[in-house]
Amino acid sequence: MTLRGADRALLVVAAVAIAIAAADTYVVVLALPEMSAAAGIEAIDLQRAAPIISGFLLGYVAMLPLIGRVADLEGRIPVLVLSLAVFAVGSGVTALAYDLPGMVAGRFLQGVGGGGLVPATMALVADLYPVHRRGLPLGLVSAVQELGSVVGPVLGAAVLAVATWRGIFALNLAAGVVLLLATQRLARRSAAVEAGAASGEVSPADPALAPRRHLDVVSVMLAVLVTVAGALTALQPSGLVRHVVWGELFAPYVGEDRWLSPVGLLAVLGLVALLAWSLLAPAPLLDLRRWGRALVAADLPGALLLAVALGGVILAFGTGDPEIQVFSDHGHWYLLGSAVAVVWLVVHLRRSERPLIPRGALASRGAWGGLLVSLFVGAALIAAVVALPIFARTTIYPDSQLLASLVLVRLLVALPVGAVLGGLLLRRVPAGAVAGAGMAAAAVGFVVMARWDATALEGWSANVPLLLTGLGFGLALAPVNAVVLAATDDEVHGLASAMVVVARMVGMLVGISALTSIGLRAFYAERDSLPPIGEVCGRRGTCGEYNDLLRDAALTQEQVVFAGAAGCAAVAALLALALFRGTDTRGVRRPGLLVG
Numbered sequence: 001m002t003l004r005g006a007d008r009a010l011l012v013v014a015a016v017a018i019a020i021a022a023a024d025t026y027v028v029v030l031a032l033p034e035m036s037a038a039a040g041i042e043a044i045d046l047q048r049a050a051p052i053i054s055g056f057l058l059g060y061v062a063m064l065p066l067i068g069r070v071a072d073l074e075g076r077i078p079v080l081v082l083s084l085a086v087f088a089v090g091s092g093v094t095a096l097a098y099d100l101p102g103m104v105a106g107r108f109l110q111g112v113g114g115g116g117l118v119p120a121t122m123a124l125v126a127d128l129y130p131v132h133r134r135g136l137p138l139g140l141v142s143a144v145q146e147l148g149s150v151v152g153p154v155l156g157a158a159v160l161a162v163a164t165w166r167g168i169f170a171l172n173l174a175a176g177v178v179l180l181l182a183t184q185r186l187a188r189r190s191a192a193v194e195a196g197a198a199s200g201e202v203s204p205a206d207p208a209l210a211p212r213r214h215l216d217v218v219s220v221m222l223a224v225l226v227t228v229a230g231a232l233t234a235l236q237p238s239g240l241v242r243h244v245v246w247g248e249l250f251a252p253y254v255g256e257d258r259w260l261s262p263v264g265l266l267a268v269l270g271l272v273a274l275l276a277w278s279l280l281a282p283a284p285l286l287d288l289r290r291w292g293r294a295l296v297a298a299d300l301p302g303a304l305l306l307a308v309a310l311g312g313v314i315l316a317f318g319t320g321d322p323e324i325q326v327f328s329d330h331g332h333w334y335l336l337g338s339a340v341a342v343v344w345l346v347v348h349l350r351r352s353e354r355p356l357i358p359r360g361a362l363a364s365r366g367a368w369g370g371l372l373v374s375l376f377v378g379a380a381l382i383a384a385v386v387a388l389p390i391f392a393r394t395t396i397y398p399d400s401q402l403l404a405s406l407v408l409v410r411l412l413v414a415l416p417v418g419a420v421l422g423g424l425l426l427r428r429v430p431a432g433a434v435a436g437a438g439m440a441a442a443a444v445g446f447v448v449m450a451r452w453d454a455t456a457l458e459g460w461s462a463n464v465p466l467l468l469t470g471l472g473f474g475l476a477l478a479p480v481n482a483v484v485l486a487a488t489d490d491e492v493h494g495l496a497s498a499m500v501v502v503a504r505m506v507g508m509l510v511g512i513s514a515l516t517s518i519g520l521r522a523f524y525a526e527r528d529s530l531p532p533i534g535e536v537c538g539r540r541g542t543c544g545e546y547n548d549l550l551r552d553a554a555l556t557q558e559q560v561v562f563a564g565a566a567g568c569a570a571v572a573a574l575l576a577l578a579l580f581r582g583t584d585t586r587g588v589r590r591p592g593l594l595v596g
Contacts, residue, residue: 007128010186014080014121015141017179019148021087021114024172025060026149027156028053028107029405031165038165039100048100054314055104059090059111061505062310066295066303067112068119068498069356072491074294076124077187079116079494082291084183087113088176092227095169096234110172115501118145122497126485132427132586134485139423139478143416146474150412153405219285222274229267233258302356305345310502312338317509358492366487367496369579370480371503373435376572377476378504379511380442383565384411384469386512387519391558394551395454410463411470418474431479432580438475439573445469446566450559454551472569479576482585515564519557526553 028035036042036049071079090109097103125137159167232240232250236258240246252260259268278286295303316331316338349355362368385408393404418438425434448465456462481500488496530549537545 010077010183011121011124011128011137011141013179013182013186014117014124015144017080017084017087017176017183018114018117018121018141018145019151020172020175020179021110021117022145022148023152023155024110024114024168025056026152027159027168028056030153030156030160031168034160034165035103038098039103041100051100051104052107055107056111056114057314057505058311059108059113060115061111061314061502062307063112063303064115064119064498064502065306065356065495066298066300067116068123068494068496069298069303069492070291070294071116071120071123071494073297074290076120076127076494077183079120080124081180081183081187083113083116083120084176084180085113085286086116088173088180089113091169091172091176095166095173096231098234098236102234106169113176118501119494119498122481122485122500123493126490126493126497131482131486131584134482135426135478135585136420136423138481138485139419139421139426142423142477142481143419143474146412146415146419146477150409150416153409214283216281216283216285218277218281219274222270222277223285226267226270226274229263229270233261233264233267297354299352299354299356302345302348302352305341305348306356309338309341309345310506312336312341313506313509317513357495361488361492361495362499364487364583365579366483366583369575369583370484370487371499372579373476373572373575374480374500374503375507376511376568376575377439377473377480378507379515380439380446380565380568380572381473381504382508382512383446383515383561383568384408385508387515387558387561387565388466391452391555392457394554394558396457407457407466411466414467414470415474415477418471419477420474421471422475423478425475426478426482426585428586430580431483431583431585432577435476435479435483435576435580436573438472438479439569439576440472441475442469442472443566443569443573445472446562446569450562450566452555452559452562454548454555476572476576479580479585483580483583486585487583511565511568515561518564519560522560523553523557526556 032049032052035052039049041048067079067083086109090106090111090113092106093109094103094106097106121141122138125134125141129137156168159171236250241250249263250258250261252258252264253262254260258264275288278284278288312334316334349357362371388408388411389404392407393400397404397407422434422438445465445468449469452462481497484496484500485493527550530553
């Protein structure tokens with residue numbers, strides 16, 4: 001395998017990992033009722049399980065800037081490997097969780113690991129390809145990521161048909177481990193070929209001569225101990241628990257906490273020993289000293305302030321019920337905390353010698369313009385993700401949340417096609433024109449959706465605006481990333497790629513809140529204008545005619561959301577046309593260096 005081939009394979013593995021993380025975002029929605037029941041949450045209180053979803057978002061978004069900056073300082077490949085490891089551990093924790101805190105902790109780790117894959121992979125594309133050749137690989141990576149969003153619900157439904165919700169996360173764990181091993185192997189091959197090409201001592205055809213790191217047996221043994229003891233503690237196998245002899249190992253010394261049992265304490269002490277060894281050993285499997293230095297160099301205090309600011313936004317907008325609420329119950333307090341963290345962050349960035357966001361790193365028009373476009377793309381995209389299933393459930397699938405959610409797949413299936421097409425067009429067409437045309441197409445699709453009635457989804461013609469909208473969103477993905485990477489220095493590509501994702505996610509959260517607020521007002525106005533039920537149904541108390549009027553009033557809310565999404569998409573198109581001018585994504589620029 002040549003150097004180019006090894007790096008391409010590494011990029012493919014990273015893209016597949018991103019797809020799995022993206023699929024996991026949608027899969028959990030299907031598994032949420034079963035997970036809630038396992039955590040002791042009744043179906044009527046399903047909203048209490050919202051932290052299972054918001055925990056993933058918190059890890060995914062809030063830690064992205066820090067991970068992106070670390071990728072700039074430590075290299076893309078080490079961050080890819082660590083992110084895969086964290087994702088796998090999070091999947092394992094979630095699969096074994098038996099209560100809500102355990103599920104939220106596991107989902108948070110999954111979010112951190114899954115989110116870290118994105119900036120490292122995008123920056124890796126910039127390292128491996130010059131400016132004029134980045135469009136297609138960026139489009140392919142985006143396409144694979146969006147394909148994960150399409151496959152996710154289908155895969156989740158298939159797993160749930162033959163196994164419990166734990167099977168989903170067990171599958172994630174297995175996939176994470178396989179991808180982790182593949183990444184390490186391909187990274188060694190790439191390093192061997194690169195070193196051989198430089199020295200002439202190793203043939204590119206013999207990449208297996210890459211130096212292998214000595215296996216840290218102590219770390220492996222402690223990790224196995226923690227895994228086995230932790231799994232036994234969490235699962236409480238009935239055969240062992242009821243055994244006359246082995247059952248004593250599962251009896252808590254004090255109270256009823258299972259982690260205070262002999263096997264539980266063994267897992268806890270093993271974890272403490274593993275962390276101590278990773279911190280003090282000369283060459284541990286997980287070098288905590290190295291990563292600690294990297295976090296300090298990346299401006300950990302600034303990253304924590306930004307995480308608090310982003311976390312407040314996520315908790316305010318991401319934990320409410322989008323059908324009936326704009327904010328969560330404590331949303332205003334979360335936003336107040338975010339505002340304080342933002343002010344503190346600005347002061348810190350001005351005073352810090354090595355700030356999280358280096359001065360001038362995002363100062364060019366292409367850089368901040370790409371973030372602004374990404375913000376409005378997210379605001380428009382979330383309208384489809386949330387409003388389409390609600391519209392379908394209100395009209396043709398009132399008794400099936402699954403079938404209503406699968407209507408969204410009709411839109412998402414066109415996203416990967418648009419992403420690849422957008423990457424191809426970047427070689428010949430300016431990025432602003434590609435992104436602008438894509439978002440204009442999405443706006444047209446939303447305008448059509450805003451005129452749908454209760455029977456719209458029954459005909460095949462409804463697929464036209466759905467496919468057009470999905471294709472439009474896909475077209476915009478590669479140009480936005482390409483512009484931001486072209487407008488920033490090689491040394492901050494990880495951070496810049498992370499900020500693109502952060503901007504889109506913030507746009508999603510704020511966008512759905514604003515659009516829901518407007519839609520609810522339209523619904524209340526429409527409902528209040530209905531005639532009294534007695535005038536419609538007479539003495540019957542209720543009737544189908546009045547129910548149809550209520551349904552149409554409910555549809556008004558989603559129609560207004562679609563109209564608002566059309567406005568957001570149109571704004572994104574205009575901003576792309578205006579702000580992407582002057583950033584050349586088709587010119588020749590010195591390719592970045594593969595770090596790490």
